[in-house]
Amino acid sequence: MTEKELHERAKATDSCGCPPGECCPAIRHEERSGHSLPEDRCSCKGPNLGNSTHKEPDVGIHLQDRADIPSIPAITPVSGTLDSGDMIDHILARLGQNRTGQRVTPGLYSIGCPGPGSPVIVTANYSLSFDAVRSSLESMDAYILVLDTKGINVWCAAGKGTFGTEELVKRIRSTGLTSVVNHHRIILPQLGAPGVAAHEVHKATGFHVEYGPVRASDLPEFLRNRVATPAMREVTFDLWERAVLIPVELRSVALYSVIAAIALWFIGGWLPAGCFIAALLAGTVLFPVFLPYLPTTDFSTKGLVLGIIVAAPFAAIGFLTIGEGTPLWVGIAAVIAILFTLPAITAYLALNFTGCTPYTSRTGVRKEIYQYIPFMAGFAVTGVISAMLTGFTRYLGMW
Amino acid sequence: MTIFNSYAENTLVFYQEKCIGCERCSEVCPHRVFSVHGPRASLQRPERCMECGACQKNCPTGAISVESGVGCAYAMIYSALTGRKEVTCGSDGCCGGQDESGDACSCNGSGQSAD
Numbered sequence: 001m002t003e004k005e006l007h008e009r010a011k012a013t014d015s016c017g018c019p020p021g022e023c024c025p026a027i028r029h030e031e032r033s034g035h036s037l038p039e040d041r042c043s044c045k046g047p048n049l050g051n052s053t054h055k056e057p058d059v060g061i062h063l064q065d066r067a068d069i070p071s072i073p074a075i076t077p078v079s080g081t082l083d084s085g086d087m088i089d090h091i092l093a094r095l096g097q098n099r100t101g102q103r104v105t106p107g108l109y110s111i112g113c114p115g116p117g118s119p120v121i122v123t124a125n126y127s128l129s130f131d132a133v134r135s136s137l138e139s140m141d142a143y144i145l146v147l148d149t150k151g152i153n154v155w156c157a158a159g160k161g162t163f164g165t166e167e168l169v170k171r172i173r174s175t176g177l178t179s180v181v182n183h184h185r186i187i188l189p190q191l192g193a194p195g196v197a198a199h200e201v202h203k204a205t206g207f208h209v210e211y212g213p214v215r216a217s218d219l220p221e222f223l224r225n226r227v228a229t230p231a232m233r234e235v236t237f238d239l240w241e242r243a244v245l246i247p248v249e250l251r252s253v254a255l256y257s258v259i260a261a262i263a264l265w266f267i268g269g270w271l272p273a274g275c276f277i278a279a280l281l282a283g284t285v286l287f288p289v290f291l292p293y294l295p296t297t298d299f300s301t302k303g304l305v306l307g308i309i310v311a312a313p314f315a316a317i318g319f320l321t322i323g324e325g326t327p328l329w330v331g332i333a334a335v336i337a338i339l340f341t342l343p344a345i346t347a348y349l350a351l352n353f354t355g356c357t358p359y360t361s362r363t364g365v366r367k368e369i370y371q372y373i374p375f376m377a378g379f380a381v382t383g384v385i386s387a388m389l390t391g392f393t394r395y396l397g398m399w
Numbered sequence: 400m401t402i403f404n405s406y407a408e409n410t411l412v413f414y415q416e417k418c419i420g421c422e423r424c425s426e427v428c429p430h431r432v433f434s435v436h437g438p439r440a441s442l443q444r445p446e447r448c449m450e451c452g453a454c455q456k457n458c459p460t461g462a463i464s465v466e467s468g469v470g471c472a473y474a475m476i477y478s479a480l481t482g483r484k485e486v487t488c489g490s491d492g493c494c495g496g497q498d499e500s501g502d503a504c505s506c507n508g509s510g511q512s513a514d
Contacts, residue, residue, distance in 0.1 A: 159451065159469055193427035193453035194467065211426050228426075235429040297404035299472075355471025359430065361450040362468035362475075364406035369472055371405065 075180065078109045080138030086131055093128055096248040102127045106148040108175040109134075112141035116182040119223055121212070122168065123189060124149040124157050132216035140220065143180065147171050155358075158195030165197050169204045177207070187212045187222075190233060235358040242288040245356050249284040253349070268391060271321075271338075275314050279342040282310040283349025288356075299360070300372035303350020307343025314338050330393070333386045341383030344376045351376075410466040411448040415439055417462035424454040424463060 082090075093102050104125040111134055120143045123133045133144055147167050149157035157163035172178075172186070188196060190211045198209035213222050213232035222228055257280045265273040287294075287306055294302035315338040322331045351368060354360040401407050411432070418439040425433040425440060433454065434443040452467025478484065 155451075158453075159467075190427060190453075191429065193457055194451045195456070197456050198423065199457070199459040214429060230431065233426070233429065234431055296402075297406060301403045352473045352476075355469065355473050357470075359447070359449050360470035361406060361409045361448060362466070362470045363409045363450060365470040365472050365475060367405035369475060373476075 074107060074175070075143070076105075076107065076109050078111055078134055078144070080111050080134050080136075080140075082131055082135050086127075089127055090131065094244055094247055096251045103151040104130045104146055106146045106171065108177065108180065109144040109146060110142075111137050111144060112139070114141040114143050116180070118142050118181065120145055120177065120181060120186045121219065122147060122186055122192065123216075124152065124154045124163055124192075126151050126153045126157075129153050129216075133219065136216045136219045140223065142223075145171060145175065145177065145186065154189045155191040155194075158192045161195050163192050164195035165200050165204075168196055168201055172201075172205045172207060178205075184208055185210055189216070190214045190228070191235075237291075237358055239289070242291060246285055246288055249288065249349075249353070249356070253280050253284055268387070271314065271318055271334075272387065275311070275338055275342050276345070278310050278314060279307065279345035280349070282306055282342075283346040283353075286310070287346070287350045287353060291353075291357075298368055298372070299350045299354050300347050300368050300376070303347035304343050306350065307346030308339065310346065311339050311342035314342065330390050333390045337383045337387035337390065339383070340379045341387065344379035344383065347372065347379075348376050407446055409445070409448045409450055410464075411442075411445055411450065412464045413440070413442050413445075414462045414464070415441065417460045419460055419462075421459060423457045423459070427453040427457050429453070 089102070104127055106125050118141050121133055121137065122145045123129050125146050125148055130144070130146060137144070147157075147163055148171070149162045149167075152160070152162065154163055168188075177186075178184075184207050186201075186207050187210045188198075191214055193211055196209065198211070201207060201209050210226070211228070212219060213228045214235055215232070218228070218232045222232065257277065261273045261277050264276055283303060283306075287303060290306065291302070294305055296302055296305070315335045318334040318338055319331045322334070351365075351372065354365050354368070413433075420435060420438045420440060422435045422440070425431070425435050429451065430444065430447040430449060432442060432444050432448050433440045435441075448465065449470060450465050450467050452465055455463045455465050455467065
C-alpha cells in the first residue's frame with residue numbers, strides 16, 4: 001500500500017485505520033508505552049495499517065507522533081455504560097461509605113471512538129463526577145481529561161482550588177494533549193470555574209477554555225450546538241437533589257443520637273428520648289425535603305419553625321399524659337422543655353445544612369451564625385433547665 | 400423581605416468601567432447574576448450571588464471583586480471551635496476528613512457532583 005493510498009484510506013476511517021465507529025482507537029497504556037506498534041491495537045480487530053516493521057503512516061495524530069514524542073500519551077479507553085459495580089459504588093458514596101474508593105486515576109480517557117477532532121471534556125477524579133460524565137457521553141466519541149482533585153467533586157474542588165488552573169495546566173502537559181487532538185479547545189464543567197482562570201490556561205497552554213453546562217446530563221445537547229442555554233447554566237436544588245443528601249446527613253448524627261437517645265431513655269423515659277430522635281430526624285430528613293416550603297429565608301428560622309411544628313404534638317402528649325394529681329406547673333415546665341429544646345436542635349441542624357445547598361453565600365451564613373446561635377443556645381438552655389426542674393422536683397418527691 | 404433574610408447583601412462589587420464585555424462572568428455564574436446586553440456586562444440579580452468567586456477568577460480585566468468562600472455553617476463553626484483556618488470542602492474536618500476517618504460531609508453528594 002502506497003503512502004497516498006494510506007492517506008486516502010485514513011480519510012474514510014478512524015484515526016487507527018478501522019471503519020468509523022467500529023473500534024476504539026485509544027491504544028491501551030501498556031501497548032502505547034512499548035516502542036513497537038502492537039499488531040492488534042483495535043478492539044474490533046479491523047484492518048490494520050501496516051505492521052510493526054513498516055514505517056508508520058501519517059494517518060492519525062496518535063500514530064504520527066509515536067516516534068516523535070518520548071513519552072507517548074497514555075489514553076485509557078472507558079465505557080460509557082455503568083455496570084452494577086458502578087451502581088453499588090454510587091450507593092456507597094451516597095451513604096458516605098468507602099469514601100477513599102471513590103477516586104479515579106487522573107489522566108486522559110477515551111470514550112467511543114475519538115479522533116484528533118473529538119471534543120475534550122474535563123472533570124474531577126471523584127467517581128460520581130467521572131461516571132456522570134462518561135454515562136452522559138455513552139454514544140459519543142470524546143476524550144475525558146480527569147484532573148487530580150483528591151477524590152472531591154468538581155464544585156467543591158474548584159472552591160478549594162484543586163480543580164484549578166495549576167492542575168489543569170499540569171495535566172494538559174503531562175497527558176500530551178496537544179499531540180492527541182488537533183484543536184485547541186477544552187470543555188470544562190461550568191462549576192469548575194471558581195478554581196480555573198480561563199484566560200490564564202489559554203496563556204499557559206494555548207488551549208481555549210469553553211465552559212460547558214452545570215450538569216453532565218446536558219453534555220450531549222451542549223456538544224451538538226456548542227451553546228449552553230440559560231437553564232443549563234443555572235444550578236438547581238430540586239427534591240431529588242436534596243433527598244440524595246439525606247443518608248449522609250443522617251449518618252453524620254447517627255452515633256451521637258443513638259447514645260444520647262439511650263441515655264435520655266434511662267433518665268426520663270420514652271418522651272425525652274422520642275423528642276430527641278424527632279428533633280434529629282426533623283433536622284436531617286424533613287428539613288432537606290421541605291426546605292423551599294418553610295417560611296422565611298434564613299435556614300435557622302426555617303429550622304426553628306419546623307422544630308416547633310414537630311415539637312407541638314410531643315408537647316401536647318407530654319402535657320396530657322401527666323398523671324393525676326400532678327401540679328400544673330410541672331406540665332407547663334414539661335411543655336417548655338419540649339418546645340424550647342427540640343426546635344433549638346432542629347434549627348442548629350438546619351443551619352448546618354447551608355453547606356450542602358448550592359446557593360448560600362459565606363456573608364449570609366456568617367450573619368446567620370452571629371444572629372441565631374445565641375438564640376439557639378438560649379432556647380436549648382431554657383429547655384434543658386425546665387426538663388431538669390421537672391426531673392429534680394420529682395426526684396425530691398415534690399409531686 | 401429583609402427580616403429573617405441574611406442573604407440580601409454580599410461582597411460582590413462590579414467595576415463596570417473596567418468591563419470589556421467578554422461575557423465570561425455571565426457564562427460562569429450559576430445564578431445568572433450578570434447579564435450582558437450591549438458592550439458591557441451589568442448586574443442583573445446581585446442579591447442571588449453566593450460568592451463562589453467564579454466570575455472574579457475568570458474576569459480577564461479584574462472588573463469583579465468578591466470575597467469568595469464556602470457558605471457552610473458547619474465549616475465555619477468547626478473552624479471557630481478548633482481555632483483553625485476556615486476549612487473548605489475537601490479540607491481536614493470536612494469532606495477531606497473522609498480520607499482518614501471515613502467521616503462524611505455531604506458536600507460531595509450535593510448537586511455539585513453532577514459534572
